[in-house]
Amino acid sequence: xxxxLDRIGHGYGPVEVLADISLDIPKGEILCxxxxxxxxxxxxxxxxxxxxRPDQGRVLQLGRPPKDSLNPLTYIFQDFALLPWxxxxxxxxLALEDHNLTTxxxxxxxxxxxxxTGLSDFADAVPKQLSGGMKQRxxxxxxxxxxxxxxxxxxxxxxxxxxTRELLIDDLVQLWTRQRFTAxxxxxxxxxxxxxxHRIAVLSRRPGHLREVIAIDTPLADRRLxxxxxxxxxxxxxxxxxxxAAAADRELA
Amino acid sequence: MQRTDxxxxxxxxxxxxxxRIRFIGLAAFIAPIALAEWGTRAGWISPLxxxxxxxxxxxxxxxxxxxxxxxxxxxxxxxxxVGSVLGVSAGIAIGTAIGLFSYIRxxxxxxxxxxxxxxxxxLLPLFVIWFGIDEGSKYALxxxxxxxxxxxxxxxxxxxxxxxxxxxxxxxxxxxxSITRKIVLPGALPGILSGLRVSLAIGIILLVAAEMxxxxxxxxxxxxQAGSLYDLERLFAGVVILSALGVATSAAIxxxxxxxxxxxx
Numbered sequence: 001x002x003x004x005l006d007r008i009g010h011g012y013g014p015v016e017v018l019a020d021i022s023l024d025i026p027k028g029e030i031l032c033x034x035x036x037x038x039x040x041x042x043x044x045x046x047x048x049x050x051x052x053r054p055d056q057g058r059v060l061q062l063g064r065p066p067k068d069s070l071n072p073l074t075y076i077f078q079d080f081a082l083l084p085w086x087x088x089x090x091x092x093x094l095a096l097e098d099h100n101l102t103t104x105x106x107x108x109x110x111x112x113x114x115x116x117t118g119l120s121d122f123a124d125a126v127p128k129q130l131s132g133g134m135k136q137r138x139x140x141x142x143x144x145x146x147x148x149x150x151x152x153x154x155x156x157x158x159x160x161x162x163x164t165r166e167l168l169i170d171d172l173v174q175l176w177t178r179q180r181f182t183a184x185x186x187x188x189x190x191x192x193x194x195x196x197x198h199r200i201a202v203l204s205r206r207p208g209h210l211r212e213v214i215a216i217d218t219p220l221a222d223r224r225l226x227x228x229x230x231x232x233x234x235x236x237x238x239x240x241x242x243x244x245a246a247a248a249d250r251e252l253a
Numbered sequence: 254m255q256r257t258d259x260x261x262x263x264x265x266x267x268x269x270x271x272x273r274i275r276f277i278g279l280a281a282f283i284a285p286i287a288l289a290e291w292g293t294r295a296g297w298i299s300p301l302x303x304x305x306x307x308x309x310x311x312x313x314x315x316x317x318x319x320x321x322x323x324x325x326x327x328x329x330x331x332x333x334x335v336g337s338v339l340g341v342s343a344g345i346a347i348g349t350a351i352g353l354f355s356y357i358r359x360x361x362x363x364x365x366x367x368x369x370x371x372x373x374x375x376l377l378p379l380f381v382i383w384f385g386i387d388e389g390s391k392y393a394l395x396x397x398x399x400x401x402x403x404x405x406x407x408x409x410x411x412x413x414x415x416x417x418x419x420x421x422x423x424x425x426x427x428x429x430x431s432i433t434r435k436i437v438l439p440g441a442l443p444g445i446l447s448g449l450r451v452s453l454a455i456g457i458i459l460l461v462a463a464e465m466x467x468x469x470x471x472x473x474x475x476x477x478q479a480g481s482l483y484d485l486e487r488l489f490a491g492v493v494i495l496s497a498l499g500v501a502t503s504a505a506i507x508x509x510x511x512x513x514x515x516x517x518x
Contacts, residue, residue: 051424071426081421085439085516094435095425128518146425 001072001149001182002026002062003048009056009207010043016207017043021057023201023210025150028180030220032193035203036241036248041186042154044208048184049073049152065149070099074148078155080135082127082142088114089123092142099146109145116175117141133164137171144175151183157192166225169195173220190237194230195223202240205248211240304485312490326494329460329471332388333498336395337456344400344452345445348407352441353433358408365404373398374462381467391463398459399452406448407441414440443517446510453502457495472498 003025010018017040025031025048035041046052048059050073065072082091089110096106114120117137127135136156143151157165169192175181187193193200194216202211216223216233223230286306292298293305316322351358351365373394380390414437422432464473472494479487 049424051420071424073424075421075424077417077421079417081417083418083436083439084518094422094427097435098427098431126516128516142425 001065003150003182003184004060004062005044005048005057006060007057008044008047008054008059010040010047010052010054011207018047018054019207019209021203021208021210023213025182025184027182029198030176030181030183030185030196032185032187032197032200033203034187034190034193034200034237034241035208036205036245037188038248038251039203039205039244040208041188041203044203045075045152045154045184045186048150049075051075066147069147069149071095071146072149074143074146074151076136076139076143076151076153076156078158080127080132080139080159082135082138084127087124087126088119088130088138088141091127091138092145095142095146113141113144116144116178117171131164132160133168136160136168140171140175149182151181153183153185155186155188158187158189165189165192172196173223177221190234190241193237194234195225196220200233200237202237205244206251301485304489308486309489309493312486313493316490325470325472325475328468329464329473332391332395332463332471333456333460335388336392336460337399337453339392340396340399340456341403341449341452343396344403345407347400348404348445349411349433349438349441351404351408352411353437361404362408365401368397369401369405373459374466377463377466386467391460391468394463395456395459399456402452402455403445403448406451407445410441410444410448411437413444443510443514446506446514450503450506453506454499457498457502461495 005021005023005025008018008021009016021044023031033041033044043052047054050059061072083094086094092110092113093106096109101109110123111120114123117140119134119137119141122130122134127138130138136159139156157168160168173196176183185192185196197216198220200214200216202214203209204211214233214237216230218227218229289298289303290306293300293303313322347361351361376397377390377394380393384390384393418436418440419432422436427435460471461473461476464471465477468474472491476488476491476495479485479491
């Protein structure tokens, strides 16, 4: 299943947040969306997943989601959004509970996603015992459990420290290499964008419109921290954004 | 270079953090009692102004021996239990509904605000007409008294449930009932339980008031009889039972909190 954004525009009251955004999100590709703070990146992601309705334009699904997909458009949130009163297993199970699965089916799915995210030994831990990185791994496991057609990731690594972020980037690359997923990845971190994005869409400051889409051809698995080609792309992205970011910084909310 | 003036950096931290100190609480109970005992024995407190604590204790012994304690305590506890179970469960249900539905909120919040400040004891004659002079009116009074604070605490608690968790539930396509049962109610539980402390304390106050206005048995009736005879020892024994009741309910809620809310960091 592909997604297409068709001339999306959105505002809150008199404030126009997004203007005339058209983008294709083809299957099996990670699309990063970057832009200065307050440019409406997160709003765009909520529109894509149907958590909000766009004022103008449409979000289109091209083709049907695979039959085994329980929740075709699945989010991963910046603040993890785990239920603190449930264990790791319970948090993953939450996403499966309304889908009429048998207990053995659910147990099997949970064991599989916990294994894929390296959480098998932590199934009975509760969120307050876990580090930020482990919490986000639980959220990733929960998202994988419903076999999404498209993962919608809202700054998933922004609440983590730089070292944990590196580890999780590696995890995500590994997950993608093993089983290609489609994702829209919102971030303000250019380093994350060049490591994880097959294409990178640059938004302008508010009202956000599409400035440019940059494609990176290097396979995800071959991208390394400090790779000179990636550094060049990152520099180019920063040149595109710098003035806007500076202007956005001086704006009153 | 030799430095002569070497000192520790002065400590300025601490952050006003409360420390857990044992036995001070117990001492705060014992000290005034010991003082009263000493004063009444030594004679610089007249027995007419304050009963001797050991005499109050003797009254307890007598109450236990004759079984009169249970004659008064059991009806009181039954009234408190029935009334507050009715009031609290209705309060949690209505409070949750206010938290979840905008129409119900718009309709009921002003009504609850109007009910809350009414001294419920003033309505006892009305309840006697509606529910009879016996237990019915007492149940109703305690139920109404615990209902309003529970409603207010519950809808506040529902409002405070982390919105990102609810949005997460919606994004995974969970049913409305699942979101309410698995996300909203557990998330509201801390607020509901702390509201319960207030509600039950109000319940105890109303229990005594109702029993003073018309009951043969019950702690309130016991205190009233003692008071009208100026039997200060018995009066104090009754008051001590009430305090113990308050401490016991508070401890019970504390135990429930430790059990159900261990997930809080």
